[in-house]
Amino acid sequence: MAAQEIPPVAATATATARRPRRSAQKFPILIVAPALVLMTLLIAYPVAESVHISLGSWDGIGSVTYRGLANYRRLMNDSLVRQSIVTSLVFFVGTVVFTVVIATLLANAINRKVPGARFFKTIWFLPVIVPVSVAGVFWSNSFQPSTGVVNTVLGSLGLGDGHAWLASPTTALIVTIFVAVWTQTGYAMLILLGAMDTISPEVHEAATLDGVSEAGRLFRITLPNIVPMLGTVTTLMSVFAFNAFGIIYAMTRGGPGNATSILPVLVYKQSFVDQDYGYGSATAVVTTLIVGVIGVVVLQLFRQQRLDAR
Amino acid sequence: MTAPTTPAWRAKTWTADMAAGTRRHGRLRRRGPLWYLGYLLLLVWTLITIVPFLSMLLLSLHPTADIYAHPLGLSGRWMLSNYYTAWRGTVGGAPLPTYIGNSLLITLCSLAIGVTCGSLAGYGMARATRALSGVVSRIMVLALSIPLIVALIPTFELLGRYRLLNSVLGISLVYAAFMTPTIALIMRSVFAAVPRELLEAAKIDGCGEFAALLRVVLPISKGGFISVSMLGLIFVWSEVQFGVVLLTRPQNRTLSVGLLSFQGQFVSDQGAFFAGLTIATFPIVILFLIFQRYVTSGITLGALK
Numbered sequence: 001m002a003a004q005e006i007p008p009v010a011a012t013a014t015a016t017a018r019r020p021r022r023s024a025q026k027f028p029i030l031i032v033a034p035a036l037v038l039m040t041l042l043i044a045y046p047v048a049e050s051v052h053i054s055l056g057s058w059d060g061i062g063s064v065t066y067r068g069l070a071n072y073r074r075l076m077n078d079s080l081v082r083q084s085i086v087t088s089l090v091f092f093v094g095t096v097v098f099t100v101v102i103a104t105l106l107a108n109a110i111n112r113k114v115p116g117a118r119f120f121k122t123i124w125f126l127p128v129i130v131p132v133s134v135a136g137v138f139w140s141n142s143f144q145p146s147t148g149v150v151n152t153v154l155g156s157l158g159l160g161d162g163h164a165w166l167a168s169p170t171t172a173l174i175v176t177i178f179v180a181v182w183t184q185t186g187y188a189m190l191i192l193l194g195a196m197d198t199i200s201p202e203v204h205e206a207a208t209l210d211g212v213s214e215a216g217r218l219f220r221i222t223l224p225n226i227v228p229m230l231g232t233v234t235t236l237m238s239v240f241a242f243n244a245f246g247i248i249y250a251m252t253r254g255g256p257g258n259a260t261s262i263l264p265v266l267v268y269k270q271s272f273v274d275q276d277y278g279y280g281s282a283t284a285v286v287t288t289l290i291v292g293v294i295g296v297v298v299l300q301l302f303r304q305q306r307l308d309a310r
Numbered sequence: 311m312t313a314p315t316t317p318a319w320r321a322k323t324w325t326a327d328m329a330a331g332t333r334r335h336g337r338l339r340r341r342g343p344l345w346y347l348g349y350l351l352l353l354v355w356t357l358i359t360i361v362p363f364l365s366m367l368l369l370s371l372h373p374t375a376d377i378y379a380h381p382l383g384l385s386g387r388w389m390l391s392n393y394y395t396a397w398r399g400t401v402g403g404a405p406l407p408t409y410i411g412n413s414l415l416i417t418l419c420s421l422a423i424g425v426t427c428g429s430l431a432g433y434g435m436a437r438a439t440r441a442l443s444g445v446v447s448r449i450m451v452l453a454l455s456i457p458l459i460v461a462l463i464p465t466f467e468l469l470g471r472y473r474l475l476n477s478v479l480g481i482s483l484v485y486a487a488f489m490t491p492t493i494a495l496i497m498r499s500v501f502a503a504v505p506r507e508l509l510e511a512a513k514i515d516g517c518g519e520f521a522a523l524l525r526v527v528l529p530i531s532k533g534g535f536i537s538v539s540m541l542g543l544i545f546v547w548s549e550v551q552f553g554v555v556l557l558t559r560p561q562n563r564t565l566s567v568g569l570l571s572f573q574g575q576f577v578s579d580q581g582a583f584f585a586g587l588t589i590a591t592f593p594i595v596i597l598f599l600i601f602q603r604y605v606t607s608g609i610t611l612g613a614l615k
Binding site: 025027028029030031032034035036038039041042043044045046047049050053058060102105106109114115120121122123124125126127128129130131132133134135136137138139141142147148149152182186187190191193194214215235239242243245246249250263264267268271272277280281284285287288291295 | 344345348349351352355356358359360362363365366377378381382423426427428430431433434435437438439442443446449453454455456457458459460461462463464465466467468483484486487488490491494519544547548549550551554555565566567569570572580583587590591594595598599602605606609610
């Protein structure tokens with residue numbers, strides 16, 4: 001990009017053009033530096049230090065006592081950790097699949113300009129800006145057995161009004177997945193809509209003339225064109241889902257029992273409730289590795305798809 | 311969402327269209343039963359998204375007894391005193407205005423740090439050679455994909471070491487660091503759209519790099535700054551995971567963290583509970599409605615590499 005700044009005269013002689021380019025690099029490096037320093041101190045250092053703490057025991061004060069891989073060995077035999085990994089995966093798959101599918105359909109509706117599209121775009125995004133703790137306490141209040149609005153509505157439809165949604169392990173997880181989908185879908189929708197808007201309207205018009213139905217166009221035109229962005233959104237939503245501490249903490253604190261303790265909640269409990277920071281760090285490191293593997297798999301999956309589409 | 315595709319229909323559309331000689335095919339699209347079913351589902355999703363906002367607002371205007379009697383909030387006695395109760399009552403150790411003040415202060419402070427660092431980095435990326443820009447943007451994307459939980463315990467240790475727990479500066483630095491990669495990536499796209507000729511003209515006028523940035527680039531990138539500030543505001547207003555750990559004293563908590571103890575506090579006073587939620591939600595909703603264009607463009611820009 002710096003090449004464009006070189007005056008036209010110098011551009012004819014490559015030897016003289018090189019020099020200004022190198023000195024022009026100083027300014028960008030200088031102004032990128034503050035961000036990199038901030039991120040090194042508060043992202044890179046903590047991540048590295050997490051690995052350090054996970055290799056020992058630390059009670060929150062003083063220094064870390066080195067214990068080698070003891071924490072990781074303990075992790076392998078901890079049924080709570082195993083349960084939490086399964087819970088996280090269920091939560092992750094449920095949240096990401098529903099979010100991406102619903103977001104794609106919503107974005108497609110806006111892109112195809114259904115009646116009221118502009119209004120829908122605003123309304124559907126609103127849950128994203130609600131603080132997660134508000135969303136959490138509101139919905140957990142709504143799902144209460146005798147007082148919640150959800151049971152009132154179900155009762156009036158004749159579907160029974162006595163469900164104790166958040167007291168049963170299965171329904172509690174389903175409800176938290178629902179709330180996570182509720183808060184994330186608008187975000188994914190906007191990103192996908194951005195990608196869909198880059199598809200030329202002529203392509204759709206030509207297909208309409210050839211008699212391709214709405215559904216046919218979604219599968220044959222829209223989806224193949226947004227495959228790379230679907231990959232990005234899926235990765236982003238996966239990171240969100242593995243960070244969904246706020247929703248779970250606001251709604252259930254990880255309960256009933258440990259039914260909704262996804263990994264971040266477990267890390268919080270191990271470290272800040274049990275004061276076992278070394279063990280908590282080991283769980284956090286394992287969480288990161290799982291997220292990393294999922295991210296690579298998702299991106300690979302979508303890369304494959306794009307090649308097939310060609 | 312499909313239309314019947316019988317040959318007869320197709321032929322009809324085609325001829326009608328040719329005759330009209332317009333490009334308004336959308337008007338001629340036939341809507342089958344499946345289209346209406348799809349539209350109905352869109353309306354259901356609309357209800358699911360909007361009902362919490364309406365119900366929060368409606369229920370905040372009723373006494374608790376009426377809320378239990380009419381959970382949809384459409385009838386019963388109407389009153390405003392719930393707002394007074396929610397505003398004056400202590401929630402989890404501090405009154406609501408304290409949390410709101412803390413949230414505002416932390417938002418301003420973290421935006422000042424995050425937007426400065428992030429947009430400088432974005433400008434650097436827009437001006438650097440492709441190789442350097444690529445390296446920096448890869449670092450930013452990597453930082454975005456790390457699950458932040460892994461940084462939680464060491465951050466707690468780090469801030470504790472420098473006595474920055476329960477302080478505005480401490481948590482603002484943390485939030486600023488988290489929002490920096492997003493801001494940098496968005497601002498890079500914004501700055502890349504600034505015409506080169508303007509920069510060259512500024513240089514001819516004798517402006518240095520910094521002067522050109524301040525006097526030429528910043529004024530025309532105002533929209534980008536509103537975008538990233540709104541996204542940063544939404545992030546800080548909502549963040550809980552680090553807030554819970556780094557702000558342990560009630561009087562230092564942000565609104566989002568304070569609200570976590572809301573349900574237990576107002577379990578018997580549902581009216582005040584909903585009034586508190588409304589106070590926490592609607593200012594940011596109104597702000598979003600005002601700046602919607604910028605939020606939308608920010609999210610789209612951030613995703614398109």
